[in-house]
Amino acid sequence: MPGLFHRLAETKRPRVQLVVDGAPVPALQGDTLLVALLAHGARLRESEFGDGARAGFCMMGACQDCWVWTEDGQRLRACSTPAEDGMRLLTREAPWPNLP
Ligand code: FES
Secondary structure, three states, rough: OOOOOOOOOOOEEEEEEEEOOOOOEEEEEEEHHHHHHHOOOOOOOOOOOOOOEEEEOOOOOOOOEEEEOOOOOOOOEEHHOOOOOEEEEEEOOOOOOOOO
């Protein structure tokens, strides 16, 4: 699937590797998570309110339209979180664990 974002410059930065929803996603050092995911695909995440795919809005940490989650449940703002090699992310909010 073509990315929503297209790289025009700085394509020689060192590569980092993410795992998103269990699949490998390449990124470049210095990318935010939002840039990495939208350079790879046409959607950033699924809305936790059930209204479909989202791609972020403000790109500056204000609108909260870009939440993604780590596999261990941490919520990250994709537009202001740097991509780091080995990050494992989910684009749907993980269900709450069943507690005894
Ligand atoms: S895109 Fe608005 S807070 Fe990230």
